[in-house]
Amino acid sequence: xxxxxxxxxxxxxxxxxxxxxxxxxxxxxxxxxxxxxxxxxxxxxxxxxxxxxxxxxxxxxxxxxxxxxxxxxxxxxxxxxxxxxxxxxxxxxxxxxxxxxxxxxxxxxxxxxxxxxxxxxxxxxxxxxxxxxxxxxxxxxxxxxxxxxxxxxxxxxxxxxxxxxxxxxxxxxxxxxxxxxxxxxxxxxxxxxxxxxxxxxxxxxxxxxxxxxxxxxxxxxxxxxxxxxxxxxxxxxxxxxxxxxxxxxxxxxxxxxxxxxxxxxxxxxxxxxxxxxxxxxxxxxxxxxxxxxxxxxxxxxxxxxxxxx
Amino acid sequence: xxxxxxxxxxxxxxxxxxxxxxxxxxxxxxxxxxxxxxxxxxxxxxxxxxxxxxxxxxxxxxxxxxxxxxxxxxxxxxxxxxxxxxxxxxxxxxxxxxxxxxxxxxxxxxxxxxxxxxxxxxxxxxxxxxxxxxxxxxxxxxxxxxxxxxxxxxxxxxxxxxxxxxxxxxxxxxxxxxxxxxxxxxxxxxxxxxxxxxxxxxxxxxxxxxxxxxxxxxxxxxxxxxxxxxxxxxxxxxxxxxxxxxxxxxxxxxxxxxxxxxxxxxxxxxxxxxxxxxxxxxxxxxxxxxxxxxxxxxxxxxxxxxxxxxxxxxxxxxxxxxxxxxxxxxxxxxxxxxxxxxxxxxxxxxxxxxxxxxxxxxxxxxxxxxxxxxxxxxxxxxxxxxx
Amino acid sequence: xxxxxxxxxxxxxxxxxxxxxxxxxxxxxxxxxxxxxxxxxxxxxxxxxxxxxxxxxxxxxxxxxxxxxxxxxxxxxxxxxxxxxxxxxxxxxxxxxxxxxxxxxxxxxxxxxxxxxxxxxxxxxxxxxxxxxxxxxxxxxxxxxxxxxxxxxxxxxxxxxxxxxxxxxxxxxxxxxxxxxxxxxxxxxxxxxxxxxxxxxxxxxxxxxxxxxxxxxxxxxxxxxxxxxxxxxxxxxxxxxxxxxxxxxxxxxxxxxxxxxxxxxxxxxxxxxxxxxxxx
Numbered sequence: 001x002x003x004x005x006x007x008x009x010x011x012x013x014x015x016x017x018x019x020x021x022x023x024x025x026x027x028x029x030x031x032x033x034x035x036x037x038x039x040x041x042x043x044x045x046x047x048x049x050x051x052x053x054x055x056x057x058x059x060x061x062x063x064x065x066x067x068x069x070x071x072x073x074x075x076x077x078x079x080x081x082x083x084x085x086x087x088x089x090x091x092x093x094x095x096x097x098x099x100x101x102x103x104x105x106x107x108x109x110x111x112x113x114x115x116x117x118x119x120x121x122x123x124x125x126x127x128x129x130x131x132x133x134x135x136x137x138x139x140x141x142x143x144x145x146x147x148x149x150x151x152x153x154x155x156x157x158x159x160x161x162x163x164x165x166x167x168x169x170x171x172x173x174x175x176x177x178x179x180x181x182x183x184x185x186x187x188x189x190x191x192x193x194x195x196x197x198x199x200x201x202x203x204x205x206x207x208x209x210x211x212x213x214x215x216x217x218x219x220x221x222x223x224x225x226x227x228x229x230x231x232x233x234x235x236x237x238x239x240x241x242x243x244x245x246x247x248x249x250x251x252x253x254x255x256x257x258x259x260x261x262x263x264x265x266x267x268x269x270x271x272x273x274x275x276x277x278x279x280x281x282x283x284x285x286x287x288x289x290x291x292x293x294x295x296x297x298x299x300x301x302x303x304x305x306x307x308x309x
Numbered sequence: 310x311x312x313x314x315x316x317x318x319x320x321x322x323x324x325x326x327x328x329x330x331x332x333x334x335x336x337x338x339x340x341x342x343x344x345x346x347x348x349x350x351x352x353x354x355x356x357x358x359x360x361x362x363x364x365x366x367x368x369x370x371x372x373x374x375x376x377x378x379x380x381x382x383x384x385x386x387x388x389x390x391x392x393x394x395x396x397x398x399x400x401x402x403x404x405x406x407x408x409x410x411x412x413x414x415x416x417x418x419x420x421x422x423x424x425x426x427x428x429x430x431x432x433x434x435x436x437x438x439x440x441x442x443x444x445x446x447x448x449x450x451x452x453x454x455x456x457x458x459x460x461x462x463x464x465x466x467x468x469x470x471x472x473x474x475x476x477x478x479x480x481x482x483x484x485x486x487x488x489x490x491x492x493x494x495x496x497x498x499x500x501x502x503x504x505x506x507x508x509x510x511x512x513x514x515x516x517x518x519x520x521x522x523x524x525x526x527x528x529x530x531x532x533x534x535x536x537x538x539x540x541x542x543x544x545x546x547x548x549x550x551x552x553x554x555x556x557x558x559x560x561x562x563x564x565x566x567x568x569x570x571x572x573x574x575x576x577x578x579x580x581x582x583x584x585x586x587x588x589x590x591x592x593x594x595x596x597x598x599x600x601x602x603x604x605x606x607x608x609x610x611x612x613x614x615x616x617x618x619x620x621x622x623x624x625x626x627x628x629x630x631x632x633x634x635x636x637x638x639x640x641x642x643x644x645x646x647x648x649x650x651x652x653x654x655x656x657x658x659x660x661x662x663x664x665x666x667x668x669x670x671x672x673x674x675x676x677x678x679x680x681x682x683x684x685x686x687x688x689x690x691x692x693x694x695x696x
Numbered sequence: 697x698x699x700x701x702x703x704x705x706x707x708x709x710x711x712x713x714x715x716x717x718x719x720x721x722x723x724x725x726x727x728x729x730x731x732x733x734x735x736x737x738x739x740x741x742x743x744x745x746x747x748x749x750x751x752x753x754x755x756x757x758x759x760x761x762x763x764x765x766x767x768x769x770x771x772x773x774x775x776x777x778x779x780x781x782x783x784x785x786x787x788x789x790x791x792x793x794x795x796x797x798x799x800x801x802x803x804x805x806x807x808x809x810x811x812x813x814x815x816x817x818x819x820x821x822x823x824x825x826x827x828x829x830x831x832x833x834x835x836x837x838x839x840x841x842x843x844x845x846x847x848x849x850x851x852x853x854x855x856x857x858x859x860x861x862x863x864x865x866x867x868x869x870x871x872x873x874x875x876x877x878x879x880x881x882x883x884x885x886x887x888x889x890x891x892x893x894x895x896x897x898x899x900x901x902x903x904x905x906x907x908x909x910x911x912x913x914x915x916x917x918x919x920x921x922x923x924x925x926x927x928x929x930x931x932x933x934x935x936x937x938x939x940x941x942x943x944x945x946x947x948x949x950x951x952x953x954x955x956x957x958x959x960x961x962x963x964x965x966x967x968x969x970x971x972x973x974x975x976x
Contacts, residue, residue: 028795046816134717138902246808249905294800386869
């Protein structure tokens with residue numbers, strides 16, 4: 001029979017329960033706080049600094065001078081971003097390219113997700129695995145694969161010229177078109193998976209009820225399936241759109257020198273120009289634009305998490 | 310099993326001695342002004358309740374009435390917002406579930422899917438550090454008790470629903486808890502199996518003498534199994550008592566409605582004497598004669614509760630019908646095999662439900678649609694409710 | 697009626713899968729091409745594989761990547777698992793919104809931002825506390841652990857959300873203390889998710905180019921960094937060979953893992969679907 005008075009061990013255990021909870025929350029909390037949240041504050045801070053030939057190559061914001069702190073906030077970086085059309089073009093380009101790619105991905109991904117959700121048992125698992133498999137294989141290699149296909153001396157040109165359809169090679173790589181292909185290709189699984197999971201959860205009898213009530217199949221799809229799959233559409237679109245805006249590898253490898261995207265600009269500012277403050281202000285400017293979609297994404301994540309309960 | 314015999318005696322003793330009627334009896338479980346709030350919502354609101362040793366106590370109510378929250382507070386899964394819970398005289402405040410003398414049988418059974426039947430049942434004993442041989446014996450005994458010895462090596466997913474229910478029961482009983490908590494113990498079983506299992510559970514309880522506290526939404530299940538029932542609604546206990554008390558002497562329209570079928574007739578108290586009372590009802594179109602005094606002022610609104618099986622139907626107006634006899638027409642007939650229910654539209658417009666047993670096989674139905682009938686009852690059959 | 701629809705869906709699936717797989721297949725095929733040109737098939741050969749294995753820079757980078765991958769995935773599991781547990785089992789606490797934000801945001805955050813911000817953090821930390829000294833494997837592992845932990849948390853959380861929490865309550869009711877419950881009940885039940893989380897982290901780490909480039913130092917070149925600098929110059933048969941090896945290795949790993957997960961899923965769903973009515 002259990003004790004009435006708590007023993008020392010029981011007291012320790014109870015302490016562990018009360019504080020163990022804090023420990024379990026604390027470890028991931030601290031890690032993410034230190035390595036995810038704090039870095040943004042530092043980026044923000046450095047975006048207000050001036051570039052210097054020093055190690056590290058930026059000026060200090062706060063300096064201890066004789067009487068107190070000397071604050072040197074420099075808005076110059078942001079003014080520079082606004083005044084140079086290169087940055088504005090890069091921003092608008094990124095958003096346009098990301099948006100168009102997202103729409104294309106959705107148009108290809110939706111019927112695929114729907115087809116998989118409608119498939120039976122083992123076929124469905126196989127199809128699902130086929131979608132997930134490329135997602136696991138290297139991103140870089142998947143982009144790389146298209147170089148060989150789209151290149152001036154690539155497979156498409158070789159094939160078309162071999163069949164005498166064209167006499168001059170088509171310029172496909174180093175165009176915006178190639179960037180669209182690259183983004184759609186690499187991000188397609190991110191669109192299909194959330195779409196699939198909403199479509200799969202959907203009660204099939206809803207569609208049967210609509211048909212039973214005299215709705216034509218196509219209309220039933222528009223009125224029932226599509227609205228109910230909106231959470232999946234949104235989640236998938238955000239999963240494609242947000243990272244695509246900041247994409248670096250795809251425009252670098254498949255796009256031409258004129259395909260300006262903001263991620264690429266940041267990379268160049270950092271690695272080629274070694275201008276850390278400008279790179280930071282580019283990052284902050286990108287983040288300001290992405291904050292709303294990111295928070296919206298988090299909101300959707302939270303909702304599906306609650307629906308799962 | 311002399312101990313078992315003793316306990317069986319103890320249990321019979323409980324049924325006959327009725328400790329709840331004895332002011333000197335010491336309750337085994339005591340809820341003292343227990344309140345549980347989730348945000349602004351009162352799941353349990355100032356509940357006080359005593360449960361005695363060897364009882365099979367049922368908390369009965371619809372979904373969201375607070376019965377499960379009350380049970381979970383007893384098990385230690387929910388903290389009390391206010392009030393106290395005592396088990397065997399010990400205040401349970403701050404005692405975590407794994408140190409309480411209670412064990413619970415979950416609605417979903419919550420069997421550990423990665424362990425065999427045997428390991429599931431042994432789990433609790435392992436936590437208490439019993440020796441291997443003792444664990445083995447006790448698990449074997451328990452599996453024999455619930456007739457699951459054959460399936461000891463199986464995994465939960467290889468069992469049927471009824472078998473899983475038995476394993477869950479064995480697992481929660483093997484530690485010989487002071488109190489066994491059952492959350493809708495038969496909710497996942499189909500009707501036939503449920504009825505059979507009800508009696509098995511009662512038999513096991515009688516054999517072991519453990520105090521059972523059970524949560525259910527099924528009034529038949531509660532009445533079949535429980536020594537006493539507490540009917541709950543919106544976080545409060547509306548009434549508690551033996552099944553007989555609750556059915557025959559409901560204290561409110563809620564309990565009367567919740568347990569079995571009832572006709573409720575609204576009326577006004579017009580005459581209250583020491584030996585009788587008269588309630589005038591416009592709904593029924595006349596006076597209702599009650600054979601006992603009603604505590605209340607004349608002019609107050611009251612409700613008369615009439616069970617369908619206590620009403621009689623006749624084709625001719627009975628001669629000795631000074632009281633409680635109202636004419637009407639048969640509107641609906643429901644043939645249920647053992648009995649038939651008739652819905653009679655009285656001349657006043659009130660619809661009343663009457664049920665009659667079908668005692669003979671070859672009898673023609675006594676009444677048919679649109680038949681002119683008289684509804685009557687004995688003056689002692691009605692209960693009068695003031696809320 | 698449904699015929700037309702299924703033809704449409706089938707062709708959409710065929711087109712989609714062709715789109716996904718043809719480029720990869722071409723890479724694999726051309727890795728066995730004798731000639732150096734991508735377009736001309738000059739006969740079957742494995743000479744590029746031989747060349748690949750003699751490329752010390754490539755081997756070193758691959759070794760670095762594998763070590764970083766194993767360390768990051770293991771650490772990510774240690775941090776992501778409690779995070780997933782907190783999200784699905786701990787109910788509300790004061791700064792939960794911020795916590796869930798810090799888990800959801802890394803999933804979509806553009807790599808360039810994450811990379812830059814982590815680099816600046818490491819530089820600042822070095823200035824302030826002298827650690828980490830310079831950049832290298834350690835900083836890459838920390839960076840990878842951070843975004844992988846978010847993925848692990850999501851995987852664990854969704855697994856736990858599908859698990860009846862009364863199973864853990866039952867263990868507690870039978871006398872097991874919270875730590876014991878985690879190791880005896882929760883852990884075995886989320887084992888497939890842990891495996892999936894580890895694998896996912898491992899491949900994400902193995903795959904990362906941008907973040908590594910920011911936080912890497914001399915001597916900590918990873919395989920993607922090496923591949924990237926070579927690919928920038930154009931297609932090379934050696935990279936085709938490497939790509940083929942990676943694809944084959946990962947595919948085998950994933951197929952084995954999914955078969956294992958599917959088997960345990962099937963067991964689980966059978967257990968749920970079993971009708972209580974059918975008495976054995």
